[in-house]
Structures are given as structure tokens and as C-alpha cells.
Amino acid sequence: MRTLVLNAGYEPLTVVSFKRAMVLVMNEKASVIEHVEGDPVRAGRRSYDRPVVILLSRYVRIPSGRRVPVTRRGVLRRDDHRCGYCGRSAATIDHILPRSRGGVDSWENLVACCLRCNNLKSDRTPQEMGWELRLTPRPPRGSAWTVRGAERGDPRWEPYLALAA
Template identity: 40%
Template sequence: MAHHAPVVLLNASCEPHDLVSFPHAVRMLFRGVAVVHEADADRTIGPHPWPKVVRLVRYVVATWMHRPAAFGREAVLRRDRRRCAYCGARADTVDHVVPRSRGGPWSWLNAVAACGSCNSRKADRTPVEAGMRLRFDPWEPTRAQVTGWRAR
């Protein structure tokens, strides 16, 4: 199957639950555990409309979504909405507030999204040493916040 956009998965109560791959959504439809909630009207896949949003048939408790998110580069960029923590431009790198070479941890509270220009300018210094100010303090998001279901 070609690459398709992720499909939104709703709980049986129509609350956002997760994002799933297109193939996973199709398997859920054919197994009967989900139904199409919103579709592309011009396309079908077997007997089903082409899914954009699917809804679970039975309610699934999602307490795991409120646990801390797994830390990583892409997750930091998502948490910070791909905006540079120093200037607000589009971010494509991750900067460690206290550089790793100076003992800074690889953690949510020490990492922010940064544009290439600000990341180079700050280099191997703290923001104070570089004369730069963070626009916000780093924070530890939940899984729901990183996947985009809840704004901070």
C-alpha cells in the first residue's frame, strides 16, 4: 500500500483516542472493531468508504494517554509546535538549554525546539551566556499533548 495520511481514531463516545496508520484503520474496519465516521466520498476500499476518521465500536479506556510522553526529537518538535523557543521561527532542530557537553541531561526539561540559526548562535553555551532568552520554559507533556489531542 502506498503512503497515506494517518487516520484519526475516535473512541465509541466520539472523543479523540489516537492517530493510526491507514493500513491499521483498514484492518480495524475489516475486523469490525471500528466504523467509518468521516470518509473521502470519491474513494472506497473494498466495501468501505475511504476512511479519514474511524470510530471504535466499543469504548476503550485511555488512561495511558495521560501518562508522560516518550522523549525524543520529534516529540520535542511537536510539543513546541515546531516553533523556535528563542525567536519563534520554524524550528527544525532540538537545542539543549544546558548543553550536553556541560552535563545537561537528555530530558524534556532541558530540550527545546530551535531554528538552525538560533541553535548555531547559542552553540555550546547556556542561553544566559549567549545573551538569548527562552520564550517559554520547557515542560513535560503527556502522550495526549504530544499526539495533538490536547493543547497545553
């Protein structure tokens, strides 16, 4: 079981384990906002609700410019597992400007790609192939991308993640 952690200003920060969430609550560094009905956690003489969403007591400053790291899984997720060239189901990624020609691993230079298009395109650019991209690759935005672990979230987190979008 995992718990969404909200900053004191209600913006989503991260997702932590149940155990870590309980430590924060027991040490009064956070309070439970949403919890699992019934089945409380007993610690000594106290009883605690099982946290789903917790709110930190003190504000934690977040460094500005928090960028989402570029990963294969992230590119596929951003493009909804659809090929950027033909729209079919994608299982791999492609460099728009090939690495052999100086292309880098960036959100703007990577696109989800099916095996057929990836093999056909090979070491060429889409312009050389006469192809057009179905979308303009951009870095992903929103709380589902900046809050680590939120992509496989609990439905009860949605109202809090929507506030940050």
C-alpha cells in the same frame, strides 16, 4: 490513505492504515463515522464506505500518564521552528543546561535553536551568555501530540481532534 481511530467515548486514539481500518470495520470492531464520498470498497457481496474516521465498538482503556517522547523533530515542531534565543528560523536544538554539565534530554531542557546561536552559546548556559529564552520550554499537550500520526492529518479529522484538546 490513513484513518483516525476514535475510542468508544469519541476520544482520538491513533491513526491507522486504510487496510487496518477496513479490517476493524469488516470484523465489526469499529463503525465508519466519516468516509470518502463514492468509490466504495467491495468485499465479497458487501460494500463498505472508505473510512476517514472510525469509532471502536468497545471502549479501550488508555494507560494514564501517556507521555510524548522527546525527539529533535518534536522540539522543533513545539517551538514552531523558531530559535528560542533570537527568534530566527531554527534547524537544530540546544540543551539549555549543556549535557557536559549534567543537562538531560527533556522537554524542559531542550529548545529549538539556529546554528548561529547554537555555536555562540557553545558549552554555556543562557545566563552566562546574558541571554533570555523567548519561551518557557514545556512538554507539549493536546491530541495532536498524544495521537500518533495526527500531526499530518486529514482536515476531516479536525472536529474529532478538537474534542480532545
